[in-house]
Amino acid sequence: MPEGPSIVILKELTEQFVGKKILEAGGSAKIDMSLLEGQMIVAIRTWGKHYLICLKDVTVRIHLMLFGSYRINEERDANPRLSLKFKKGSLNFYACSVKLIEDDLDDVYDWSADIMSDKWSATSAKKKLKAHPDMLACDALLDQEIFSGSGNIIKCEVLWRVRLHPLTPVGNLPAAKLTELIKETRHYAFDFLEWKKQFVLRKHWAVYSKKKCPRCHIPVIKEVMGKTKRRTFYCNNCQLIYE
DNA sequence: CCGGTTGTTCAGCG
DNA sequence: GCGCTGAACAACCG
Secondary structure: OHHHHHHHHHHHHHHHOOEEEEEEEOHHHOOOHHHOOOOOEEEEEEEEOEEEEEEOEEEEEEOOOOOOOOEEEOOOOOOEEEEEEEEEEOEEEEEEEEEEOOHHHHHHHOOHHHHOOOOOHHHOOOOOOOOOOOOOOHHHOOOOOOOOOOOOHHHHHHHHOOEOOOOOHHHHOOOOHHHHHHHHHHHHHHHHHHHHHHOOHHOOOOOOOOEEEEEOOEEEEEEEOOOOOEEEEEEOOOOOOOO
């Protein structure tokens, strides 16, 4: 169950298959499995929540959505959407979206939008936010064209960290605050990555699914918000709205 | 035990 | 063609 950092972990766990040949490809995904069989994995890449298995002429795009799961070198008691078998080991995906990308990935993906990428560009994010001044902060942090890889947890935690009310239109943010929001999104994503690796992510949540604000010790508000209509946890005292 | 959800896509409608 | 809404999908946790 994935936000960007979780997909980076998946990439790291599966880099053992780079340079390996797919001996058998199966599963319930409606793709032409014969395009994968006999092919070598050239690279494993990610773009936000997209997990990309790159072959010579085609890329397999896996999106785990809300309920997807995977097993490496083992299987679950469920039908896989995609199952890749190698001489040694296997890679299995369940309840996820599987698509083939035939185009050049550089034409499909704006790498500078990926909050986990080396190519991430805060300047580019700022430009996009400035182009949508009416967009609410809670929606901006879920916009995959701007903050690819950010999800509902990152959204809530980042807004709390920078003391920003989720309903603030991004166009109302003072320049310094806008910069801080962008910077903290990437920063928190890497904290998320480290905590997730250590299995201590939950322990570090400040507002997400929490009852009380750790700063103010007053009840955290839980509300469905924005165009994205997602649950948002926030503190009405220390997260300021700019009007 | 069941309500809720770390997400996206698409049909249908005005 | 547009934006908006709700449905659909799906599996596990607390």
